[in-house]
Amino acid sequence: MKRSEPFSCSLAELADRLGATLVGDGERRVSGLATLSDAGPDDISFLANKAYLKYLTQTRAAAVLIHPAHGGECPVARLELDNPYLAYAELSRLFDPMAAPDAGGVHPSAVVAGDAVLGRDVTIAANAVIESGVELGDGVSVGPGCVIGADSVVGDGSRLHANVTLYHGVVVGKRAILHSGCVIGADGFGFAHDGRGWHKIAQLGGVVLGDDVEVGSCSSIDRGALGDTVIGDDVKIDSQVQIAHNVQVGDHSALAGCVGIAGSTKVGRHCLLGGGVGLSGHLTICDGVQVTGMSLVTNSITEPGVYSSGTGAMSNALWRKNAVRFKQLDDIAKRLSRLERGSTG
Amino acid sequence: MKRSEPFSCSLAELADRLGATLVGDGERRVSGLATLSDAGPDDISFLANKAYLKYLTQTRAAAVLIHPAHGGECPVARLELDNPYLAYAELSRLFDPMAAPDAGGVHPSAVVAGDAVLGRDVTIAANAVIESGVELGDGVSVGPGCVIGADSVVGDGSRLHANVTLYHGVVVGKRAILHSGCVIGADGFGFAHDGRGWHKIAQLGGVVLGDDVEVGSCSSIDRGALGDTVIGDDVKIDSQVQIAHNVQVGDHSALAGCVGIAGSTKVGRHCLLGGGVGLSGHLTICDGVQVTGMSLVTNSITEPGVYSSGTGAMSNALWRKNAVRFKQLDDIAKRLSRLERGSTG
Amino acid sequence: MKRSEPFSCSLAELADRLGATLVGDGERRVSGLATLSDAGPDDISFLANKAYLKYLTQTRAAAVLIHPAHGGECPVARLELDNPYLAYAELSRLFDPMAAPDAGGVHPSAVVAGDAVLGRDVTIAANAVIESGVELGDGVSVGPGCVIGADSVVGDGSRLHANVTLYHGVVVGKRAILHSGCVIGADGFGFAHDGRGWHKIAQLGGVVLGDDVEVGSCSSIDRGALGDTVIGDDVKIDSQVQIAHNVQVGDHSALAGCVGIAGSTKVGRHCLLGGGVGLSGHLTICDGVQVTGMSLVTNSITEPGVYSSGTGAMSNALWRKNAVRFKQLDDIAKRLSRLERGSTG
Incomplete structure (x- = not known):
């Protein structure tokens, strides 16, 4: 990956970009983003949670992204807007030294099948392997050591970090971010029993990821047995997650670390699964469901809301x-x- | 991997191969396998679960694998047999476009130690690394980016998908399927405490996998401290599983996703561990035990049967x-x- | 990795090295280390747990590491010392055939950036990739297929097993052991919601691992959002563990397999987290806390002690x-x- 030049910007420019109301010196420049307590005089900070109000009065930041309701309590320059956390997200990407597009080009040590189709400005890093029939869209970046199986397709602007594995016939949408060690398209866990032992069921389906999907490090999304495993648009998946064959996850849902979803379960749109949540197989979870950390769900859920199981920790x-x-x-x-x-x- | 030619077969041939009783036109050919609801006129389907009877009457499949008890309800040609699910498993492998053996040969970018012993028809894909003293049996396929540590042995017909890691001295039986990102033979978690901090215990044992073992993506099977971690024949291990040092898993057992087994625990034969199950260390689980999803087992189990812990989800x-x-x-x-x-x- | 010559040693030498009192023939040589029940006449064994006293009387070992209180029950030569388990740890490293330092040198297939700084006796194995600005200390060993991202630093004597991934800007202390498939420095799971969907928060912090840290196979330690994720000295992390952004883990703590720690939680020093334990985000766990397997902790803990949640397994x-x-x-x-x-x- 390529590191961009240090970024610096005036408060007036930032206010303009974010649609914020600036209170303070618009000429002042900032070159970093930090928490209220860590920020120095060249940094901009943000207040997105009342719990951090206590750090506001003593911040050394050049300016603070803040809701107008708290503007009066801010001892330094401020950029007022309705959703400071969202503005922080936008700034974070602006200040990201790794955000520059990769240089493009195929490293000589990469092994790319002769019939692979590469879009414009594709980067393929050292020791990556691109198998036959693969299509990579414009601006795709494939990290070192990645393997993309035969006939897989990766949409425009997607980035595969180092050592990602896609099996054959996997479809990844646009602007995906796939983190190291994740595996998309391995066989689902399917076997028939003959009374004595197991007979493998070949997993003939694929995996389809929508646009703007992120998959964390060391997560697994298995291919379908018949038909595909389908991850919707804007689905965010953390590290160490397992998604079994033929699962469907609806648009805009987010799955925290160590979640496991068993085969053929359908998760709705705008769902939030806390860390370590387990969903049994063949369930239907409706839109707008939140499940708290480490809960086990063994029945379908038909009403939006917050669900839990388990017991809290106490002395042994x-x-x-x-x-x-x-x-x-x-x-x-x-x-x-x-x-x-x-x-x- | 190599994709084979599209497969096509007459119903008479399929009935013969499966030992099924054909009711319908034996000349009719099928070229795909699909669920009752997805199947088109060139597909064969199956009914293995009464819950899907509702899809039977409207199926557009050319034919259905079905138990004789339900034959009369089938609107299209049928292949009657006692275990349609088992027959589906056999057909799935027949229709698998990736089932063709790999072409054989060592990719020029692979790094293979001079003293490695390769059987007949071994395939070593791009950027794989085979260390000193390794033995690969006939027909073994090593995927791109795999690393096989010194003195490891892989039995005939085994397939390592991309980016699998075997440490030194690992023994894999015949016809194993190891999925991407799995790691076999990393150090077990062993440390002695001196009252102030930790002292590493070198893990001097190995890992032995029997024949017909499958290991899912991103799963870990650690090497033994003294003596080996032993996985029996026909053991099926899903993704994101952790098996600690000196664990023993008996033949024909199946471990679903996210299972964790702590050190030195012995799991019997024909056991089924549901997703996310945890077994404490130094336990003995007898043959024929089933543990439901996300249960924690802290005591040995001496009677076959179904075991559970935890609480079901409810509104928060x-x-x-x-x-x-x-x-x-x-x-x-x-x-x-x-x-x-x-x-x- | 390089396998050293078989090791052999006299009991007198071992007693001297361990500070043990030898009872028996000091000239006798041992060349292996084994459990009481598995040991043969060329092996040394140990008794570290009274539960194994039953194996002592029939051991065929040449000698046994044993506490003086049990010396009288030992039928063979013995090395008496206060902490036989600690002595076993030391012996295990002595008998480890893989303990020899790697040969040094960069394999021709490795891709090393021109500006990377390599200490003395660095080993970089086949197909590893070292990006720009990386610094590797003396004696560092980088296994096959590893990727070390730009500007990362690895301290003296650290070993990365095969297929480890470090993102950019990761700092690893001295004598670390990083197991295959672990990923250090992937993006933390941070998104802001605009009422319709997710906006990525660039993860601008890094990861800092102290000295003597071990990280198990397929574990994930994410980089900080702002500021670093910090793992203290002598922290031992097992396989399949997830550590989210901005977590802090204090010195000498140990995390067993499948542990998950959510964002910004601080774990104290000398803590022990059992297998599958989950800690919610933004908690503070004080020093000296032990949490038993698969417990969920949703509140901060301010008193040392043992904590649990959940229910034990019973018949379904x-x-x-x-x-x-x-x-x-x-x-x-x-x-x-x-x-x-x-x-x-």
């Missing part, structure tokens, strides 16, 4: 006592009912 | 109330006993 | 009944209170 001594009682819970409930009948009878 | 509002009560459960049980004594006293 | 039939009751638990508690008021009223 207390937990041991309670966990034993959990095994008696049905008995406890029945005894309670009996008592109630007795006391009212 | 309800869950919050109940989870708080879980911390009072022992107290609740004691108060109930007190009341019972009072009411009967 | 019993579990189903109890899990249903869990959803009624708050109701059960209220009914119990009502009864108590009735019975005392």
